[in-house]
Amino acid sequence: MITHVSINRIEMSKQPYSQEVLEALAAALDCSPAELISVDPNSENEMLELLRRLPADKYRQAINFIKFLGEAN
Numbered sequence: 001m002i003t004h005v006s007i008n009r010i011e012m013s014k015q016p017y018s019q020e021v022l023e024a025l026a027a028a029l030d031c032s033p034a035e036l037i038s039v040d041p042n043s044e045n046e047m048l049e050l051l052r053r054l055p056a057d058k059y060r061q062a063i064n065f066i067k068f069l070g071e072a073n
Contacts, residue, residue, distance in 0.1 A: 002021055009015035019033075026033040035053065040046070051062055 002024065006015060007025070010017045010021070022033045022036060026036055029036070038049075051059060054062060
């Protein structure tokens, strides 16, 4: 079992992760292990990367929601 403290330390690059931990986290988050390590959370392109990975129907929903948020101002 992995704790919240361990996850935080992994996220902060203070603790290494194993393939077993990576696969367990991916299963819990309903994504692939590659998705967890392929997107740089500090990147300005994070949103584009996330959108690119969505299936077509979810992509359209996300775009519509983002447009809605922009119009709400």
